[in-house]
């Protein structure tokens with residue numbers, strides 16, 4: 003059997019008529035940039051999420067940058083981010099002229115550790131960006147309590163966690179504002195780059211919308227210099243066509259994760275953990291195994307594509323080398339970095355496929371080296 007890490011074509015085949023029609027409509031209307039299809043998606047996504055404002059933009063990285071700017075964060079400011087994320091989370095902070103400060107994660111949930119946030123707060127700290135990592139809601143009670151105590155903004159990076167909840171509330175609606183990515187492989191994926199910003203705050207929403215469209219809310223009425231970060235009409239139409247399926251896809255991911263839990267339960271390896279107050283939407287299903295690189299290669303030889311998210315924790319990447327980070331500064335991500343392994347995960351996987359992955363993982367783990 004050959005099992006890819008994700009299979010976007012498999013999903014397209016289940017919704018081909020809807021997608022093809024959506025694309026044809028945009029071409030017929032020549033509504034290519036922003037416009038009615040982007041607006042329709044914003045409205046549908048706001049309703050699905052349960053939030054006042056959705057501002058579509060070009061991608062999930064721009065979304066973080068623009069929200070930081072809309073919140074007035076810039077040079078001299080510090081923003082606390084988790085020590086494991088995709089680089090966008092820290093990159094966006096640096097791009098706005100502020101400094102990303104890394105906080106280690108909790109060893110079980112692998113989301114930002116509230117105690118580590120507290121330890122990193124200085125007089126320059128302006129915001130926290132919790133990441134709902136791998137699809138699991140971060141501990142938002144603790145994050146919001148710390149933010150309130152120290153008067154900090156909370157911008158949720160929800161790129162991996164469309165529909166995940168904390169105490170029954172969808173993530174992305176708990177902080178002051180949040181960002182989503184609709185990169186094709188994300189749980190709700192466009193057919194190109196796309197992203198959005200969301201908030202219940204009217205002032206943040208207006209500023210963000212202005213920045214994303216050359217500083218204007220009305221054409222040629224430039225209130226400030228902004229930038230070009232808009233959603234393509236094509237992506238808006240595709241996302242609108244896909245949104246009605248998202249809840250079912252999430253359920254399928256959760257069912258697949260439950261099957262993995264069952265098949266892998268006796269192997270003595272660390273499986274994904276979901277705290278009682280959180281739900282997990284399994285953008286990724288990440289296990290921790292000994293001898294990871296050999297196991298990953300053995301899986302590949304058996305036809306199973308596994309990946310690593312991410313091979314190097316953020317503080318140890320080259321752009322931050324001048325800070326001279328030590329393993330003891332970030333013990334959790336440092337200890338996990340050579341053990342984490344992401345198994346294939348997408349809604350269209352069958353139980354037979356999951357059983358096959360489990361069997362091959364067992365065989366790889368049993369090899370004595």
Ligand SMILES: *Cc1c(COP(=O)(O)O)cnc(C)c1O
Nearest residue numbers: 061062063088090161183184185
């Ligand atoms: C994908 C991702 C982003 C960036 O989204 P793009 O749309 O690729 O720019 C930001 N943060 C996290 C955690 C992500 O996984």
